[in-house]
Amino acid sequence: MGLFKGLISPIQKRILDHKMCPACTRSLDNQDNRQPITTEMEMVFCECGRAYVYSRLLRKYRRALPQEVQATTTRTVRFY
Numbered sequence: 001m002g003l004f005k006g007l008i009s010p011i012q013k014r015i016l017d018h019k020m021c022p023a024c025t026r027s028l029d030n031q032d033n034r035q036p037i038t039t040e041m042e043m044v045f046c047e048c049g050r051a052y053v054y055s056r057l058l059r060k061y062r063r064a065l066p067q068e069v070q071a072t073t074t075r076t077v078r079f080y
């Protein structure tokens, strides 16, 4: 009970593995709204408003943590 609350579901993870936004199925590789976090990671904002972290090393996307979104959006206000 509550095990998956706040966590990404296995289905959503599979969609993400295909580099697609689980919420709107847009291709995340096609999203232009990207901000570097480190030399290896970048935050990618989907057109539907969700944020993801892309690892250049793993070539994979994951959901961005709320604190990561906040840290990025406070640096760059133009997204909201």
Ligand SMILES: [Zn+2]
Residues within 6 Å of the ligand: 021, 022, 023, 024, 025, 026, 046, 047, 048, 049, 050
């Ligand atoms: Zn989306």
